[in-house]
Amino acid sequence: MTYSKLRTTCFAVALSILCLQPATAQISAPSAPRLNADAYLLIDFASGQVLASQNPDEILDPASITKLMTAYAAFRAIRSGQISLDDRVLVSEKAWRTPGSRMFIDVGSRVPVKELLPGMIVQSGNDASVALAEHIAGTEESFAEIMNQLARELGMTSTRYFNSTGLPADGHVTSAADIAKLAAALIREFPDYYEWYSQKEYSYNGITQANRNILLSRDESVDGMKTGYTESAGYCLVSSAERNDMRLISVVLGTKSPAARANESQALLNYGFRFFESHQLWEAGEIIQDTRVWKGEQETASLVVREPVFITVPRGQLANLETAVDLPGRLVAPLSSSKAVGKVHAKLGIDTVASVPVYSATDIPAAGFLDAAWDELLLWFE
Numbered sequence: 001m002t003y004s005k006l007r008t009t010c011f012a013v014a015l016s017i018l019c020l021q022p023a024t025a026q027i028s029a030p031s032a033p034r035l036n037a038d039a040y041l042l043i044d045f046a047s048g049q050v051l052a053s054q055n056p057d058e059i060l061d062p063a064s065i066t067k068l069m070t071a072y073a074a075f076r077a078i079r080s081g082q083i084s085l086d087d088r089v090l091v092s093e094k095a096w097r098t099p100g101s102r103m104f105i106d107v108g109s110r111v112p113v114k115e116l117l118p119g120m121i122v123q124s125g126n127d128a129s130v131a132l133a134e135h136i137a138g139t140e141e142s143f144a145e146i147m148n149q150l151a152r153e154l155g156m157t158s159t160r161y162f163n164s165t166g167l168p169a170d171g172h173v174t175s176a177a178d179i180a181k182l183a184a185a186l187i188r189e190f191p192d193y194y195e196w197y198s199q200k201e202y203s204y205n206g207i208t209q210a211n212r213n214i215l216l217s218r219d220e221s222v223d224g225m226k227t228g229y230t231e232s233a234g235y236c237l238v239s240s241a242e243r244n245d246m247r248l249i250s251v252v253l254g255t256k257s258p259a260a261r262a263n264e265s266q267a268l269l270n271y272g273f274r275f276f277e278s279h280q281l282w283e284a285g286e287i288i289q290d291t292r293v294w295k296g297e298q299e300t301a302s303l304v305v306r307e308p309v310f311i312t313v314p315r316g317q318l319a320n321l322e323t324a325v326d327l328p329g330r331l332v333a334p335l336s337s338s339k340a341v342g343k344v345h346a347k348l349g350i351d352t353v354a355s356v357p358v359y360s361a362t363d364i365p366a367a368g369f370l371d372a373a374w375d376e377l378l379l380w381f382e
Contacts, residue, residue, distance in 0.1 A: 028314055029051075029275035029276060029314045029315075030275065032051065032052030032053075032268070032271055033052075033267045033268065033271055034054075035054065035252065035255075035264040035267065035268070036255065036256070036260065036264065037054070037234075037252050037253060037254050037255045037260075037261075037264055038055065038058065038060060038234065038253050038254025038255075039054060039055035039056060039058045039060060039175070039176040039251075039252075039253045039254060040052070040053065040054050040055075040056075040176060040250070040251060040252045040253065040264065040268060041053045041054075041056045041176040041177060041179075041180050041250070041251045042248060042249070042250045042251075042268045042269070042271070042272050043180050043184070043248070043249050044246070044247070044248060044272070044276065044278050044310075044312040045184055045187060045188075045240070045247035045248065045249055046246075046247065046278050046280070046310035046312075047278060047310040047311055047312045047353075047354070048184070049311070049312040049353070051248070051271070051272045051276055051312065052268060052271060052272070053176070053177075055176070056175065056176045056177040056180075057158060057175050057176075057177050058175060058176070059158050059173045059174070059175055060173060060174065060175065060176075060233065060253050060254060061168065061172070061173060061230060061232045061233035062159075062166055062172070062173070062174040062179070062228060062233065062236070062253075063166045063228030063229055063230040063233035063236055064101070064124050064165065064166040064226065064227065064228035064229065064236075065166060065174070065179055065226055065227075065228040065236055065238055065253075066161065066163070066164065066165060066166030066172070066174075066228070067120055067121070067124065067129055067164070067165065067166060067226060068179070068182050068183060068186060068225065068226050068238065069147045069150065069151065069161060069182060070120065070129050070132065070133065070143075070147070070164045070165075071117065071120065071121060071186065071193075072150060072182060072185065072186055072190075073136065073143070073146050073147055073150055074113070074117060074132050074136060075186075075189070075190045075193050076150065077136050078113075079190075082136065083113060083135065083136060084113065085112065085113050085114040085117075086112060086113070086114065087112065087113045087135065088110035088111065088112055089110060089111050089112070089113060089116060089131050089132065089134075089135040090108070090109075090110055090135075091105045091106060091107055091108060091109050091110070091111060091127070091131050092107070092130075092131070092134055093107050094130060094134070094140070095107075095127050095128075095130035095131040095134060096127060098126040098127050098129075098130045098165065098167075099126065099167070100126040100165065100167060101123065101124040101125060101126055102123075102125050102126060102127045102128075103116075103119030103120070103123045103125030103127060103128045103202075103204050103205075103207075103209070104125075104127070104204065104205045104207050105119070105125070105127050105128065105131060105204070105205070106205070111128075111131065113132070113135070115204060116128040116131055116132050117132070117193070117196060118196050118199060118202045119202065119204055120132065121196045121197060121199070121226070122196065122199045122200075122201065122202035122209070122211050123202050123204075123209040123211075124212065124226075124227065126165040126167065129164040129165045130164055130165065132164070133164040140163055140164055143164055144161045144162050144163060144164065147161040147164070148160065148161055151178070151182075154178075154181050154182060154185055155181055156174070156178035156181055156182060157178070158173065158174060158175040158177070158178050159173065159174040159175070159178045160172065160173055160174075166228060166230070166233075167230070168230055168231075168232055176251040176253055179238055179251045179253075180249055180251050183224075183225055183238050183240060183249050183251070184249060186225070187224075187240060187247070187249075194223075194224060195223075197223065197224030197225045197226070197240075198216060198222075198223040198224055199211060200216050200217060212227040212258070213225070213226070213227050213237065213239070213262075214258070214262050215237075215239055215241075215262055215265060215266060218262070218266070219241065219266065219269070221241040221242055221243045221269075221273075222239055222240070222241040222269070223240060223241065223242065224238075224239070224240045225238045225239060225240050225249075226238050227258075227261070229258075233253070233254065234253070234254035234255055234256065235254075235255045235256065235257055235258055235260060235261040236252065236253045236254065236255070236261060237250075237251075237252050237255075237261040237262065237265050238250070238251050238252075239252075239265045239268075239269060241269050241273075243273050245278075246273065246276075246277065246278040247278075248269055248272045248273065250265050250268040250269055250272075252264050252265045252268065274315075275314060275315055276312050276313065276314060276315060277312070277313060277314075277315050277318065278310060278311070278312045279310065279311055279312075279313070279318060280308060280309070280310050281309045281310065281311055281323070281346060281354065282305050282308065282309045283308055284305065284306060284307050284308050285304050285305075285306070285361070286304060286305060287302045287303065287304055287361065288303045288304060288305060288323075288325060288344050288358055289302075289303050289325055290302050290303070291303060291325070291327070291331060292330070292331065293331045293332070293333055293335065293360075293364055294330055294331065294332045294333065295332050295333050295366060295367050296332075296333025296334070296335065296364045296365065296366060296367050297333070297364060297365045297366070297367050298364055301331060301335060301341075301360040301361070301362075301364055302360070302361040302362070303325060303341065303342070303344075303358040303359065303360065303361070304358065304359055304360075304361045305344065305356055305357070305358060305359075306357070306359055307356070309346075309354055309356055310354075311346055311353045311354045312353070313348055313353060314348075317348055320348055320349070321346055321347070321348055321353070322346070322347050322348075323344060323345065323346045323347075324344070324345055324347075325342060325343070325344045325345075325358060326342050326343050326344070326345060327341060327342035328341075328342060331360075333364050333365065333366045333367060334363070334364060334365050334366045335360040335363065335364040336360070336363055337359055337360050337361065337362055337363050338359070339359070340357035340358065340359055341358060341359060341360060342357070342358050343355055343356060343357055343358060344356060344358050
């Protein structure tokens with residue numbers, strides 16, 4: 001066989017082998033839609049991964065999105081036993097006179113907390129918000145201090161509250177990123193109360209009002225959360241939806257109309273569900289790997305994660321995920337199960353999609369003198 005024929009044959013064989021290999025190249029999701037909004041953010045609830053964003057940290061007027069924190073503070077007060085759903089709240093003149101959207105509670109009347117909450121959540125009642133704030137903290141000003149304390153606990157670094165309603169006030173601000181943290185905390189901590197956010201209408205005092213979140217009627221996967229509007233804030237909407245065990249949260253701030261905030265939010269949600277998938281990699285306490293321990297009462301440590309680990313990846317790319325445990329060096333006893341010994345990384349190509357601490361599943365005390373000396377000798381040959 002001539003050299004030319006041999007080269008041609010080898011090339012053909014190599015090409016046929018390559019064609020038989022499965023495709024492993026990472027396929028990224030297309031770019032997120034560009035929205036006509038001042039700021040927006042789309043996250044996966046389980047993993048917290050950002051799927052799309054524009055100006056997520058820009059400081060903006062939250063309008064009635066503020067009432068997400070008012071509700072969160074009320075739910076925390078209920079959980080701690082400070083108030084109860086059956087408390088009958090005396091409606092002050094200040095609450096009754098509060099301008100803007102209302103649930104139409106009467107001054108001097110006593111309204112149960114379990115009525116005020118949907119009046120605020122579904123009807124966006126400013127009167128209900130102030131009544132709740134006064135019942136929990138005495139004054140709305142004191143309640144705003146509670147709101148700010150809770151915001152700090154949640155890591156909402158761009159947020160400052162001065163009232164419970166979202167009516168315009170100098171310095172009363174937030175960001176899309178902070179709102180997403182709050183929305184996720186509401187869903188995670190109070191799943192039973194979260195059901196109010198899917199309610200399409202609410203009636204009180206003979207008056208029925210529809211929820212302003214029109215996505216609740218348009219998209220059956222949407223089950224919350226809150227609209228907002230002031231002239232300075234524009235039309236805003238925080239949405240949450242769940243499809244096939246995947247929950248997304250979208251925040252859209254500063255659009256031009258009620259229809260625009262709904263359409264832009266729908267576009268974000270559709271993008272996220274279409275091009276991404278969410279998976280749980282490990283459960284809390286699940287063993288990631290066993291590894292050698294030196295100078296300990298046992299030779300092997302089982303490495304575990306302490307919290308559930310979720311990831312979000314482009315659809316169809318889970319098979320390309322690679323995981324690896326990163327230890328700073330040899331593990332030498334004693335080991336405490338409360339102290340991280342390294343990290344486990346999950347990567348998709350060059351992108352790290354999760355990086356979490358790993359711990360020894362149990363405490364491993366130091367070995368006795370002879371066993372420790374033997375391991376010290378063995379380490380010389382490692």
